[in-house]
Amino acid sequence: YWGCPIPVIHCQTCGAVPVPKQDLPVTLPDDVTFDQPGNPLDRHPTWKHVDCPSCGAKALRETDTFDTFIDSSWYFARFCSPHADTPVDLAAADRFLPVDQYIGGIEHAILHLLYSRFFMRAMKKTGHANIDEPFASLFTQGMVIHETFRKKSGEWVEPGYAVQRDGEWVHKDSGEALTLGPAEKMSKSKKNVVDPEAIIAQYGADTARWFMLSDTPPERDIEWTESGIDGAWRFVQRLWRLVHQVTGFGAGDEKPAAFGQEATELRRVVHKALRNVGEDIEKLRFNRAIAHIYESANALSAALPDKVAPAPDLIWAAREATAMIIQMAAPMMPHFAEECWRLLGNEELVAFTAWPDYDQALLVEDTILLPVQVNGKKRDELVIARDAATGEIEKAALALDGVVRALAGSPVRKVIVVPGRIVNVVA
Known part of the structure; x- marks a missing residue:
């Protein structure tokens, strides 16, 4: 059985009678069996047999249970004080609620979110909360989808067994012809799932995360492709080479009193990106944030084409740009960013550094x-x-x-x- 018990007792004389408050919560039995179809609570020999709280006659417990969304409709209030002796510590709830940002699938809009709003209003009436709305902001993310493959018999085939030969999709072991279907939500039934452990083992967790964030707006479905993950991997390698190239110029002197045109243009691009990335992350526009990071990396690469000893002002600007690019990428590629940050000579973790400030003067176009x-x-x-x-x-x-x-x-x-x-x- 699923869900929490419904605290009602059915009496032939009194009808549906609520379980008395002193008998709450109703405890479900631990010795149910699942060897037959149907409701295991209804088959239990003793649990459902009780006396009516009103007249004392023989009665039966309600054997149905609440939907699981009912169970999870007020967890956020409990999370504010998980060790409290009461259901909710009102002072803690006042401090943390409402939830600033709720992220979940669109299916929650008519289930969990609806129930949570009901519970919040009910809890306000019972003195367990002081707010009506539990969530300040809602964001519904898309799903990861992948192409589907089927044999002539209709049997689904995992993507890893599908290969192209002479322009046709076939089973890599048997050579049997396969039909390429549309990209659909990953599911075990259609076998169009990709093993994340294999991807992480080959590319690393940061590369996988970078691809998923960079390819598509987060509110839309993302199609998993080998070319997409390869592109993300190439950028990681490219950024690693840029960090090595810039650190090869030495620590650099103090900030120059003036910058030449080349250094100024590099700083202008990166500082604009810094402003935009900060705004995009706050608004959950991760793909746009990553696009600005790409622009910054391109500008840095263009400013240092095979230069053994750039001018001092350009060296300083390049180190500043590299540090800012790493800080901008850190929320999306935390492990890789820490490696780069240490390579730049920093002792403190980039995760513990403040978000850098952009120079407002560099945002003004000439x-x-x-x-x-x-x-x-x-x-x-x-x-x-x-x-x-x-x-x-x-x-x-x-x-x-x-x-x-x-x-x-x-x-x-x-x-x-x-x-x-x-x-x-x-x-």
Whole structure:
């Protein structure tokens, strides 16, 4: 049997009678048998036979049990004070509840979450809670899916036994032709499961985690592919090589008083990524966070193409960028990040370091993109220095090909420049 007992006793005279409070909780028997179909509690020789609490006549316990979701509908309140003698320590519950973030499958929306909301309201009435809503935020994650394979007989085949030969899917041992089916939720019944231990043994836990977070928005299903995990593995190796390359330049001097264009551009990319990654992690947009980390790694790699001895300012910027990339990747690849962090010469674990601050000044672009209109219709776009004078903007706008074609020789009556917003040429 599953679930907790329903505390009701059925009497032929009194009907359904609640179990008296002093007799709660109802204890289920330990000597039930499961050798026959049906309800084992109903077959128990003694447990269900009791006296009616109201009239004392012979009666029967309710042998059905609550749904398992009922059992788990208030665990979060108990977790606030797991060792308390009472069901809930109200002071502890006030401190921790409501739950900040609930993550679970969409099926919970009509079961566990619904029951939990009911329980919270009931517990408020009984003095066990001071809130109505148990969860402040809900996020429903997607599922891991994989292609399915079947024999002609209809028997499902594990992906590890399916190989391509001459463009056709066949069983790797027997050579029997297989039918490739759609990617579906991994399940033992369809044998489209992937053994995580084998993947971790080959690629490492961090690589597997990185792939699952990087490939798809977490609210959508993710299709497990060999090419995807291989791509994540290649990035791990590439980042490891970058860390070695940067540490090979030495510890570096103090922060330079000024940075050249190459070092400034590297710092600009990484500091922007740092801001974006922090925001994306807070909003559970892990795939977008990882995309920004890729951008940072690409910028670092591009800044150090086969350079034996870069300029001191670039060495400093590269070490800063490497440290920030490792800190950004640490929530997704904690073990690998610690190895890289130690390689950079740090004694403290990266997990214990504060999230780095980005330089607001580096987030400001030196140039801006202005739409240029002719008589109210957009004809071109102008990229120009952010601090360009109005006269310089007017001159550059009139020289654009789209503006010249739109004017077609017509005289310009005036040019309206809205700083930082738009340019409108009136003819």
